[in-house]
Amino acid sequence: MxxxxxxxxxxxxxxxxxxxxxxxxxxxxxxxxxxxxxxxxDIMQQAEANSPARHVYFPVMMMYLDEAGAEKYYDEFLRRMTEFMNVIANPAVLQECVAISRSLMTKEYYKALMGCRKLIDYEDERLGRTASSS
Missing domain, CATH: 2.20.28 (Rubrerythrin, domain 2)
Known part of the structure; x- marks a missing residue:
């Protein structure tokens, strides 16, 4: 399509x-x-990965942009996602984390990336950030 x-x-x-x-x-x-x-x-520079959700987003973005080399970014994703999930209690956000991980396992990198955007939105909302201040 x-x-x-x-x-x-x-x-x-x-x-x-x-x-x-x-x-x-x-x-x-x-x-x-x-x-x-x-x-x-949707492009994030490494220096902009300055919060837990953004730390999850960055390696997923790199997997999407460099699908052939995706495995070299996976360990970083796994570490950052584990850290993120260890401090989240919201069941819907935890479900999104699982969905992101599943998307990566099936090499649906763009779908995972858009899920990471939801994590960033959630984080920004919780921290009182607006789109212009992030």
Whole structure:
């Protein structure tokens, strides 16, 4: 099934490891086959992995972007997810953690990444952070 990306002027995204930037007008791209695509807003630099949920997100993002080398990021994910789950009591969030782990086991890296976004949202909500302060 094709993936349609609608891009804002100047918006960047990663496509199979290459950073691509849109020109000065809105445009749409249609990807006809499977590719690793990550929009600029979902790309996290290692220095931005500065909270427990973000520590979980970063290795999952790396697995998604480097599927061939995913195993080298798995131990970091496992350690960070274990730390995160040890301090969470919310059953729904714990369920999301399990779902993320299952997605990784079936190599559904993008699905796991979007689950990690939910962990970040939960964490930000609990810490009183807004989108602009994170």
């Amino acid at each position: 094709p993936l349609k990306l609608s891009l804002k002027p100047g918006e960047r995204f990663v496509l199979n490891g290459a950073v691509v930037q849109n020109g000065d007008r809105r445009c749409s791209l249609v990807l006809q086959n499977k590719a690793s695509v990550l929009r600029e807003k």
